[in-house]
Amino acid sequence: MPPFVHRRAALRAGLAFGAALALPQARACEYFADNLRITHPWCTATPPGATSAIVSMVFDQVTRADRLVGVQTMVAEGAEIGGHLARPAVDFAIPAGAETHLNAHGTYLKLTGLKFPLEVARTFPMVLSFEHGGVVQATLNVDLQRFM
Template identity: 55%
Template sequence: MSPAPSRRALLQAGLLLCTAAVLPRARACEFFATTLRVTHPWTRATAPYADSCIVSLKIDEVASDDRLVALRSPVATGARVDGHDGVDVPIPAGRETVFGDGGPTLRLVGLRHPLEIARSYPLELVFERGGTVAATLNVDYGRFL
């Protein structure tokens, strides 16, 4: 027969549960500008000969109208949206903008090397009003979450 838990052990367990309920959850795939949030930038692994990759991400919690004007990463020479020669996408206030998964196609072009599964690479999103958001581009194999 095991001994009953001590009063001290029960109090410690109760405090731990209360603390876990009060603290905010960690959000490793969220990046913030002054007026918006960028969630889970990701791409798929690329073949050795690939010249580009599609970047999927979500922008929400947009407090005021903005524009995504650039996307930069050391793994590519540039970026474009839907076949245009650059990035210039309106980000409306109060709405969610999803790139990839049915939304506009955001693409890194001129890849300098293949992107490998389970790796992550630096990524900067430049907004007209919100400034530059330093993010991480994860190389996944699943769908946008």
């Protein structure tokens, strides 16, 4: 083969590699509002007849203090804050410059009025509403127990 064919193939490969580096990296289970990042919204599987589920997630890269003020998902009738800062509505403060956790060991998001049991390895759409950060389309993952 003529040498220019190899140079052309090398040039194409180099351009493809450079383009891949220039594109933003996709990260599993990360969602972004205007002023913060939400990492891995998840809950454990629930037994038949369960009426609620605890949802965990992490908020970080917070550039402006915000509040989680609403949650909607097809798996539950509603949501509330449970644990240390329990309240019968979704109203959770997220301070600027800090990493904030919602998990079963402290304050957590509680889905209420489950419509069906949540099974391991299933995912469901979930909409998170923030006071300043707007609305974020996320995915709720049903996992085995894990430690955050």
